[in-house]
Amino acid sequence: MTELRKDIFTGRWVIVDRQAAIQPSDFDFGPFTSKPGPCDFCEGHESATPPELYAARPRETSANAPGWTVRIVPNVRPRLRVEGSLDRRAEGFHDLMNGIGAHEIVVETPRHDRSLHQLDPSAIAAVLQAWGTRITDLRRDDRIRHVLIFKNHGAEAGARVSSHSISHLMGLPVTPRTVKAKLTVARDYFTEKERCVYCDVLRQELEDGRRLIAANHLFVALAPFASRFPFEMMILPKRHAAEFATLEGEGHDALARLVQDVLRKLDRAVPGVPYNLALHNSPRRRHKEGYWTTLEDDFHWHLEILPQLWPIAGFEWASGFFYNPTPPEAAARRLAEAGSP
Amino acid sequence: MTELRKDIFTGRWVIVDRQAAIQPSDFDFGPFTSKPGPCDFCEGHESATPPELYAARPRETSANAPGWTVRIVPNVRPRLRVEGSLDRRAEGFHDLMNGIGAHEIVVETPRHDRSLHQLDPSAIAAVLQAWGTRITDLRRDDRIRHVLIFKNHGAEAGARVSSHSISHLMGLPVTPRTVKAKLTVARDYFTEKERCVYCDVLRQELEDGRRLIAANHLFVALAPFASRFPFEMMILPKRHAAEFATLEGEGHDALARLVQDVLRKLDRAVPGVPYNLALHNSPRRRHKEGYWTTLEDDFHWHLEILPQLWPIAGFEWASGFFYNPTPPEAAARRLAEAGSP
Numbered sequence A, B: 001m002t003e004l005r006k007d008i009f010t011g012r013w014v015i016v017d018r019q020a021a022i023q024p025s026d027f028d029f030g031p032f033t034s035k036p037g038p039c040d041f042c043e044g045h046e047s048a049t050p051p052e053l054y055a056a057r058p059r060e061t062s063a064n065a066p067g068w069t070v071r072i073v074p075n076v077r078p079r080l081r082v083e084g085s086l087d088r089r090a091e092g093f094h095d096l097m098n099g100i101g102a103h104e105i106v107v108e109t110p111r112h113d114r115s116l117h118q119l120d121p122s123a124i125a126a127v128l129q130a131w132g133t134r135i136t137d138l139r140r141d142d143r144i145r146h147v148l149i150f151k152n153h154g155a156e157a158g159a160r161v162s163s164h165s166i167s168h169l170m171g172l173p174v175t176p177r178t179v180k181a182k183l184t185v186a187r188d189y190f191t192e193k194e195r196c197v198y199c200d201v202l203r204q205e206l207e208d209g210r211r212l213i214a215a216n217h218l219f220v221a222l223a224p225f226a227s228r229f230p231f232e233m234m235i236l237p238k239r240h241a242a243e244f245a246t247l248e249g250e251g252h253d254a255l256a257r258l259v260q261d262v263l264r265k266l267d268r269a270v271p272g273v274p275y276n277l278a279l280h281n282s283p284r285r286r287h288k289e290g291y292w293t294t295l296e297d298d299f300h301w302h303l304e305i306l307p308q309l310w311p312i313a314g315f316e317w318a319s320g321f322f323y324n325p326t327p328p329e330a331a332a333r334r335l336a337e338a339g340s341p
Helices: A121-138 A177-193 A197-208 A249-269 A314-319 A328-336 B121-138 B177-193 B197-208 B249-269 B314-319 B328-336
Strands: A002-006 A013-017 A054-056 A070-074 A089-091 A094-098 A102-107 A146-153 A166-172 A212-215 A219-222 A233-237 A275-280 A286-288 A291-293 A302-307 A322-324 B002-006 B013-017 B054-056 B070-074 B089-091 B094-098 B102-107 B146-153 B166-172 B212-215 B219-222 B233-237 B275-280 B286-288 B291-293 B302-307 B322-324
Touching: A054 A121, A070 A121, A102 A121, A121 A146, A121 A166, A121 A249, A146 B314, A166 B314, A177 A197, A177 B314, A197 A212, A197 A219, A212 A249, A212 A328, A219 A249, A233 A249, A249 A302, A249 A328, A275 B314, A302 B314, A314 A322, A314 B146, A314 B166, A314 B177, A314 B275, A314 B302, B054 B121, B070 B121, B102 B121, B121 B146, B121 B166, B121 B249, B177 B197, B197 B219, B212 B249, B212 B328, B219 B249, B233 B249, B249 B302, B249 B328, B314 B322
Parallel strands: A013 B322, A322 B013
Antiparallel strands: A002 A013, A002 A094, A054 A070, A070 A102, A089 A094, A102 A166, A146 A166, A146 A275, A212 A219, A219 A233, A233 A302, A275 A302, A286 A291, B002 B013, B002 B094, B054 B070, B070 B102, B089 B094, B102 B166, B146 B166, B146 B275, B212 B219, B219 B233, B233 B302, B275 B302, B286 B291
16 A cells, blocks of 8 residues: 655655565666567457456457557556545644545556557557546546556656556546646646637747757647756647647547657657656546546647656755756757657 | 856756866766876875965965865866856846856865775864864855765766865855755745754654764754755754854864764765765855854754765655665664664
């Protein structure tokens, strides 16, 4: 079991695992070699995982059997568990609650030897569709405040269990700090100007052009002005949208093509680069006509792609400041020129 | 030259280096091997660095010559430069300023083959004294809002240039987010209760005892209740003090003994563990009787020691939340039992 503990000095939440990794051998902080397949996420190994929560598979195939293209299963080592109650409580000055929530694994492909950028746009679109479906489903659980979706590609970016292409989906009982910071800025901006800050910046970036990486009729990929990481990318819908899960057919297809394009550009510019990907979506905020809705004018969902090329060190931990040796304008030019599919 | 850029969506500052690291060979994201000595920081190589800003050395020795125990020099590849003006400006919606400030290297020992925890308490006390002297000195520069001191031990914690034991000292023209968050919490708590939140928590932790690692008559080392990292440690003065630089003789000696003790405990518990160390000090805030002072009732300086045993991944980047596989109570017990000098 895990506990959610709040740091009184900063307001930051931490998931503390009571399993107690404590021996030096419990950690592996040296060079890491990924294991060859097949693994528990491979097609034909469906019985090695808990029963599937979702699968994109032809009707003639059976659940938990081969034939799927995307499969979502509960994490066997979940950081948060669905069963139980939060039991929010104090321990003197300290705040804590039980580690309740959801932790699911989105298996993005049946093949062990394919990374996300090596999939066809239609296979990537199926992953995006799966994310949206599970977000909508997890929103029904009143204990869950925010659904977080992220991906670790490469051991240096945290993919230590398997090199099989997966993403993580977590339903959190608190709104995370980073999400809260973004929401607050966007809400304050909207309150003052009655405009979305993401829409405003996007318009400026499209006119300026120096930080544009790629675009299609629905989405734009750009290098953020204050990129923390070399080759950092942000993908936004061109038209204002607070909620990722409202995306459908053509939206999934267009986003899948852009995601494939920019991940391939990244891999051409810096071959084999490890990266993290995260979906920043509007958390559930309003109860309306019997179900929770998140449609707000003051947030604009986006994807962040964070290449891990540069060590995070004392400077970043001590300050929350970042040092980036690669100007976003130079990164955008390099990525834009790295060809398209 | 560098630029300080502000992310409009979060308020986070980033130092962007215009030198443009862009080739894959500019980065090294694979396994890292540290170079053997001697290096530019070793005794006898003084001419390889810019002239010293500070040195603890006997009177009969000359500046920039052998004989020193601690030596502070400007960083040859500074992230912020002393020369020039900030020139705060806008680029449409974006905020930026020149990368002005200070970036100094504290060479903690003349010997290449000694880590901080392998030094005598008197040598560690000399490092602490050096920090305090430079903090006081940098505070005289009106452009500098906060002096940050941190240390990267081991390649995985970001020590990539040399394995020589050094710490970094940076004078920043903005108050960093992490520092601001701590100050705000402490100020709000003080406003409400007229007590210091660190003093209150410290009293509770001393009574509770489960998270205590070591202590002497002036300082305490504990595992924070919401530790982000396995074996994370926090060192605080027992008596309320906002400002590290007010520490003198006996204070330096007592802190040096505790720092040596807990770093040795850490190295015994998890041999060779990489870590980051950071000083969280009160920033300069009030102009009083002709000079800037930081003496406030609502902050309590402390050191953080953050072992890097566990990968930071998409979860942390997407949420600002942390996952820690080692409960602080278990870590504290293990560290406390790891013997003392």
